[in-house]
Amino acid sequence: MTERVEGDAGSGQPAMNEAETRRSADSSERAYLTIRKHLVEFTLKPGERINEVQLSRSLGVSRTPIREALNRLASEGFVSLTPNRGFFVRSLSTEGLLDLYELRSIIECAAFKLMCERAEDREIDRLREYWEAIVDGYRDQPADIILAEDEGFHLLIAELSGNPELVAQLASINARIRFIRRIQIEHPSHDKAQVTFHSGIVAAAVKRDAEEGMKLLREHIEMTVSVTQQALKDALLKVFAPDNAADLKRRRKVRDA
Amino acid sequence: MTERVEGDAGSGQPAMNEAETRRSADSSERAYLTIRKHLVEFTLKPGERINEVQLSRSLGVSRTPIREALNRLASEGFVSLTPNRGFFVRSLSTEGLLDLYELRSIIECAAFKLMCERAEDREIDRLREYWEAIVDGYRDQPADIILAEDEGFHLLIAELSGNPELVAQLASINARIRFIRRIQIEHPSHDKAQVTFHSGIVAAAVKRDAEEGMKLLREHIEMTVSVTQQALKDALLKVFAPDNAADLKRRRKVRDA
């Protein structure tokens, strides 16, 4: 996917359409990805009303694909829709985030248990191999890579549970908390124990010790949460610069309409 | 994800799902409800390609709201979208159904446990009262009412867990299996032990006995699954009348594109 990141979330020049020739790939899909990116990077700020016309101009497409993308994002919980007033960026409040992490913990623990009960030995091997392939230099990668590798690890567990619904759920949750996880990884307090943790999970999987694995997962996620909360506060503070704190307050009334 | 037990079934429902987007009765919303109805009633058959023009004519609206509805249904797993080919009715295969029930079991057990840990005494009372209010004549109601009351009961547990994400998840799962649950309730083998089961759950909740409650839930759902599988087979047989069995086979290739 081509990454026109240009954060010019505002007004200004409508994107000129030199490429009026061919509409190769789904505009909807591109719109979806771009908007989601804006959301997770806070270019579109929590509580903010989303202006379809503005967005469509800045992406160089009509409002139709924009709306399709926004509807999708609404189903996934990124934005909310109030009739005749439009889409709003849903702010992941601190509690909201906690709830999501709790759900994630539930899904992951269940997946791990099912994997222990059902997976073939050679499938467990795949998990071990996956981890062994990335463990070297794991912590030296850029944040995005670490994140992707970590998500892949956990998704693989979900896959090995044999239940595609669990995979889908986890993927959806991941998409919603990815932004904060990235912030967290870059945050000075980033957990140095990741490697130990993953190795522990693999060991538990090999032993098929569901209890041990679930305990590790729960502890790990719990710890992540507490670390993350501070990171989130810092990030929000940065997004809503101090001088428009009043503005933030006003917006709060609107959020989650 | 926007969930509503439509028909509001007269049962003074607990406010469900506060974290969710509310939509008015615009044509998008009506289209969404109507199409979903077609889906759960097999008027639109599993594997079938959905013709937007035809649908828009039959609903008397343009394709735009139809597409919005279909996109939503795609996010919720009812239909799938293949670029440039359109939307297809996703067939809930027998295994697919099993996976969904498994997910439901996971969510419900987790919700029950959290409720035991966190809910106020008076909230547990709400659960007891809810059940006491409907227990008389529970089994004499029409299938739709039983279904709505049962869903309300379980959603209330999710609510009392204090985690809105769990409520949303459960609501979404309910929507997807509602059709089969209705069939199952009407099926001759319909479980007579429902009343005992619900009473048991309430008792466990009052005692805050998470283990007991989870055991009941798991057993109950497991039993439901086995009963349901036969009901599903019967239903599918009825939908795809014997004479176009070949047709069914052909469609299978397309399903879950």
Add this chain to the structure above:
DNA sequence: AGTCAAGAAAGTGTCGACACTATTGCGTTC
């Protein structure tokens, strides 16, 4: 000065049209 109303402006919800892609049906070739 402050409040309220009417009109202007901005923005959403839906429509019909059109371009492009997939599918179907038909005639041609081997």
Add this chain to the structure above:
DNA sequence: GAACGCAATAGTGTCGACACTTTCTTGACT
């Protein structure tokens, strides 16, 4: 007679337009 292409048809993806709703602006009235 079957495989192959080619034209015709059907269907999706996107667009620009317009009606209706919400929000902002302005100016009269108390």
